[in-house]
Amino acid sequence: xxxxxxxxxxxxxxxxxxxxxxxxxxxxxxxxxxxxxxxxxxxxxxxxxxxxxxxxxxxxxxxxxxxxxxxxxxxxxxxxxxxxxxxxxxxxxxxxxxxxxxxxxxxxxxxxxxxxxxxxxxxxxxxxxxxxxxxxxxxxxxxxxxxxxxxxxxxxxxxxxxxxxxxxxxxxxxxxxxxxxxxxxxxxxxxxx
Amino acid sequence: xxxxxxxxxxxxxxxxxxxxxxxxxxxxxxxxxxxxxxxxxxxxxxxxxxxxxxxxxxxxxxxxxxxxxxxxxxxxxxxxxxxxxxxxxxxxxxxxxxxxxxxxxxxxxxxxxxxxxxxxxxxxxxxxxxxxxxxxxxxxxxxxxxxxxxxxxxxxxxxxxxxxxxxxxxxxxxxxxxxxxxxxxxxxxxxxxxxxxxxxxxxxxxxxxxxxxxxxxxxxxxxxxxxxxxxxxxxxxxxxxxxxxxxxxxxxxxxxxxxxxxxxxxxxxxxxxxxxxxxxxxxxxxxxxxxxxxxxxxxxxxxxxxxxxxxxxxxxxxxxxxxxxxxxxxxxxxxxxxxxxxxxxxx
Numbered sequence: 087x088x089x090x091x092x093x094x095x096x097x098x099x100x101x102x103x104x105x106x107x108x109x110x111x112x113x114x115x116x117x118x119x120x121x122x123x124x125x126x127x128x129x130x131x132x133x134x135x136x137x138x139x140x141x142x143x144x145x146x147x148x149x150x151x152x153x154x155x156x157x158x159x160x161x162x163x164x165x166x167x168x169x170x171x172x173x174x175x176x177x178x179x180x181x182x183x184x185x186x187x188x189x190x191x192x193x194x195x196x197x198x199x200x201x202x203x204x205x206x207x208x209x210x211x212x213x214x215x216x217x218x219x220x221x222x223x224x225x226x227x228x229x230x231x232x233x234x235x236x237x238x239x240x241x242x243x244x245x246x247x248x249x250x251x252x253x254x255x256x257x258x259x260x261x262x263x264x265x266x267x268x269x270x271x272x273x274x275x276x277x278x279x
Numbered sequence: 280x281x282x283x284x285x286x287x288x289x290x291x292x293x294x295x296x297x298x299x300x301x302x303x304x305x306x307x308x309x310x311x312x313x314x315x316x317x318x319x320x321x322x323x324x325x326x327x328x329x330x331x332x333x334x335x336x337x338x339x340x341x342x343x344x345x346x347x348x349x350x351x352x353x354x355x356x357x358x359x360x361x362x363x364x365x366x367x368x369x370x371x372x373x374x375x376x377x378x379x380x381x382x383x384x385x386x387x388x389x390x391x392x393x394x395x396x397x398x399x400x401x402x403x404x405x406x407x408x409x410x411x412x413x414x415x416x417x418x419x420x421x422x423x424x425x426x427x428x429x430x431x432x433x434x435x436x437x438x439x440x441x442x443x444x445x446x447x448x449x450x451x452x453x454x455x456x457x458x459x460x461x462x463x464x465x466x467x468x469x470x471x472x473x474x475x476x477x478x479x480x481x482x483x484x485x486x487x488x489x490x491x492x493x494x495x496x497x498x499x500x501x502x503x504x505x506x507x508x509x510x511x512x513x514x515x516x517x518x519x520x521x522x523x524x525x526x527x528x529x530x531x532x533x534x535x536x537x538x539x540x541x542x543x544x545x546x547x548x549x550x551x552x553x554x555x556x557x558x559x560x561x562x563x564x565x566x567x568x569x570x571x572x573x574x575x576x577x578x579x580x581x582x583x584x585x586x587x588x589x590x591x592x593x594x595x596x597x598x599x600x601x602x603x604x605x606x607x608x609x610x611x612x613x614x615x616x617x618x619x620x621x622x623x624x625x626x
Contacts, residue, residue, distance in 0.1 A: 146398075169306075176306040206548075209310060209625070211408035211415040213346040213357040213389045220483040220512045223548055230549070232583060 111245045114200065119225055119241070121248035122198040125256060131158065131190045134259060138188050141258040149186060160188040166247045168204075168240060178215045180206040182244050183222055197255065202244045304351040314341030314365070314418045316621035323607045326615035327574075327595050329425035331365045331418075341418060341621070342366030344388065353396070359389035361416075370416045370435055376462050385463065388416060388436070399445045403455075406463060407441075409434040410453065410475050411489045413508045413522035413539065422543055422551075423578045424589040424621040428559035429524055432535045433504065434460040434491065437473065451477045459495040466496035483512035500529040510541070518543045533564035549582040561601055570601030589621040 111119040127134065138160050142151050149164035166182040185201040203222025207215040225244060229237035317338050320326050325335035332339075342363035349356060361367065368380040371388060391405025414421050414430040441455025453475040458465035471493030479485045486509035494501045503526070510520040520541030526534040537560060543553035555576040560569050578591040594616045597604050604615040 171306065174306050175309050177308040177310045209312075209346065209417060209419055211410075211417070211420065212391075213310075213348060213359045213408070215308075215310070219518070221515045 108242050108246045108249070110241055111202075111248060113226070117226060118200050119202050119244065120198055120200040121245075121252060122196070123252055123256075124194060124196040125259075126194045127259070128193065129259070134190045134195055135160065137259045137262055138255075140262060141255055144258075145254075158190045160186075162186040162188075164199075164251075166244065168243060178207050180204055180240075181217065182225065182240060182247075184244070184248075195259070197252075199248050199251065204240050305349065308348040309345070310348075310626060311343065311345040312417060312419045312623060312625040313343050314621060314623040315339065316341060316424060316619055318617055318619040320615065320617040322605065322612065322615060324605055324609070326604045326612075327425070327593060327617055328431070328602060329593070330431045331369055332425045332619050332621065333369075340364055341623070344417060346389070353394055355393045355395075357389050357391055357393070358387075360386045361388050362386055365416070365418075372461050372463070376464075387463075400442065402440070402442045404440045406436055406438040409437050409460075410473065410487075411437075411491060411504060411506045411508075412524070413510075413520060413541065418589075418621065418623045419587075419625045422541065422553045422580060423555050423576050424591050424619060424623075425576060425593055425617075427522070427537075427539050427555060427557050428535075428572060428574065429522055429537045429539055429557065432526070432537075432559075433506070433524065436461050437471075437491070438463060438465070439469065439471070439473070441473070449479045453477075457491070457493070459493070467494070470494055470496075485510060498528075500532040502526065502528045502532075502534070516545045518545075527562070528564075531565055534562045536560050536562065551580045553578050553580065568599075570597075570599035572597045572599075572602060585625050587623045587625075589619075589623065591619045591621070593617050593619075 111121055114120040114122070129137075135154075135157070139151065142149050142160070142162055148166070149162050152161045152163055154160055162185075164184050164186055166184070167178050168180045168182060169176045169178050181204075183201075183203050183205060184199050186197065186199055188197040189195060202225040204225060205217045205219060205222045208218035210216045225237075225241050315338065316332050318325075318332050318334060318336070320335050323336070325333055327333075331341060340363045342361045342365040344359065344361045344366055346357065346359040348358075361371070364380075366388065367384075367386060368378045371385060373379060373385060387406060389406065389408055391403050391407050393401055393403045395401045408415060412430055412433045414423075414426050416435060418424060437457045437460065439455050439457030441453055441457075443451060443453040445451040453473075455473055456469045457471040457473050458469060459467070459471065471491060473489070473491040475490070476488045477485065486507065489506040489508065490504070492501060492503040504524060506522070506524040508522050510518060512518045520543070521538070522541070523538040525536040528534045537558060539555055539557035541553065541555050543551060545551040555574070555578075557574040558571065559574070560571045563569050572595060574593065574595045576591060576593040578589055581588040581590075594614065595602075595604070596614050598613055600611055600613060604612040606612045
C-alpha cells in the first residue's frame with residue numbers, strides 16, 4: 087500500500103514537472119499563427135544586429151538567414167523537425183517551416199515567428215527521411231476529422247518551439263557578447279612603388 | 280516491498296541514464312512499409328514485365344520493409360531489411376549474385392555507414408540504394424505503383440565508397456568508387472566509378488546528373504550510364520518530373536536509352552493523380568536493330584494517415600514485338616493493358 091501511494095505521488099510529481107500546459111499560438115490580423123514579442127533593451131542597434139546574426143549562424147541547423155533589409159530588419163527561415171517517439175525509438179514524420187522577422191528600434195527590438203507550414207517526410211532511396219514536397223500545408227488550415235488530433239499536436243509543437251526559441255533568442259541577445267573580427271593587419275610593402 | 284523499491288530505483292536510474300545518453304546520440308529510428316496489390320491484365324495473361332506488380336489476377340505481396348537508423352555525433356548508420364517478393368529476389372541478389380527465389384536470403388536493401396567530416400563534406404561506405412534514376416524500390420517513395428522500363432533496366436543498388444561535398448544548398452557533388460551493379464561482393468575488384476551533380480536552381484526544382492561507368496566481372500566490355508533525374512514543383516498543386524538515361528556497352532554490346540515524364544496534380548494533400556509517359560529503346564547488340572516500347576500509366580494516390588491506395592491503369596505498346604506481349608488466345612500482340620490496385624502502409 088505504501089509502495090502504491092509512493093508510486094502515485096511520483097507519478098503526480100512527474101506530471102507536474104513534464105505535463106505543463108502549452109498554450110496555442112495566437113493569430114495575427116491576417117489569421118496566421120504568430121509568436122510576437124517586443125523587448126526593451128539598453129543595447130545599441132549594431133550590437134543587437136551582430137548578436138541576432140550570431141544567433142542565426144550558431145543555430146544554422148534550424149534557422150537560415152534570408153536577408154538583411156534596411157540595416158534594421160533581419161529575415162530568416164527555419165524549420166522544426168517533428169518526430170514520433172516511443173520509449174527509446176523515434177522517427178521524423180515531417181517538419182514545420184516558419185519565417186522569422188527581427189526588427190530593431192530605439193531602446194527596443196521586436197521579433198516574430200509566423201507562416202508556420204507542415205511538410206510531411208518520406209523515405210528516400212537511402213532510407214533517410216526527407217521532405218516529400220516543397221509545398222507546405224499552413225497550420226491554420228482546418229484538418230480532416232481523421233487527422234485532427236495529429237494536426238492539433240503539430241500546432242502545439244509549433245507553439246512549444248516558438249516559446250523555447252524566443253527564450254533562447256532573448257538570452258542570446260541579452261548575454262552573448264559578439265566581438266567583431268578585427269580587420270587584418272595592414273602591411274606596407276616598401277619594396278614596390 | 281524492498282524488491283518494488285529496488286525496481287523503481289532501477290527504473291529511475293535507467294531513465295536518467297537514457298536522458299544522459301540522449302544528449303550524445305539520437306534515438307534509434309525505426310521505419311518501414313508494407314505493400315500488397317491486385318493486378319489484372321486485360322488479356323488475362325501477365326504481359327507487362329514491370330518490376331514488382333507482376334502477378335496476374337491475384338492479391339499478391341509486395342514486401343515488408345524495415346529500416347533502422349541511428350546518429351551519434353557525426354556518425355550514422357542505416358540498415359534496411361526487406362522481406363517478400365519485392366524485397367527479396369525481385370530486387371536484391373543472393374550471395375552469389377543471382378535472383379533465385381529458392382536461395383535468396385540476404386534481405387538487405389541498405390547497409391551503410393555515414394560520417395560527416397564537416398557540415399559540407401560527408402563520406403559513406405556500404406551497400407546503398409542506387410543514386411541513378413527517378414523511381415526507387417520502396418513503394419512509399421514512388422507515385423506510380425508499377426515501375427518504368429528505365430527503372431527495371433538500371434541499377435538497383437551500388438555498394439561502394441563515396442564522398443559528397445555540398446557547395447551550398449543549391450549545388451552538391453558526389454563521387455565514388457563502386458562494385459558492379461547490385462552485388463554485395465565485387466569479383467573483379469571495385470571496378471566502377473560514379474558521380475552525381477545536384478543543382479537546385481530555384482526553390483522546388485532539383486536536378487541530378489548521374490554518371491556510372493565500369494566493367495563488371497565476366498563482362499567483355501565497359502558499361503556507361505548517364506542519367507538525368509529532375510523534378511519541379513511548378514505550382515502548389517502541380518509537379519513535373521523527368522527521367523532520361525542512356526546506357527551503352529562498348530564493342531556494340533547493347534544497352535538502352537529512354538525518357539519518362541511524370542506530371543502529377545494534387546487536388547488536396549490526400550488526393551492526387553499522376554501520369555507517367557515513357558519512351559524506351561533496347562539497343563541491339565552485334566548489329567541487331569534496336570527495339571522500342573512506349574508506355575502510359577495513370578495512377579491515383581489516396582492517402583489516409585500512413586495508408587496510401589494506388590489505383591492504376593497502364594497501357595504499353597511494343598511496336599517491335601520485342602517484349603512478346605500476347606492476347607488472351609496467346610497469339611502475339613503489340614499492345615498490353617492492365618489495371619492494378621495497391622495498398623501501401625508506411626510507418
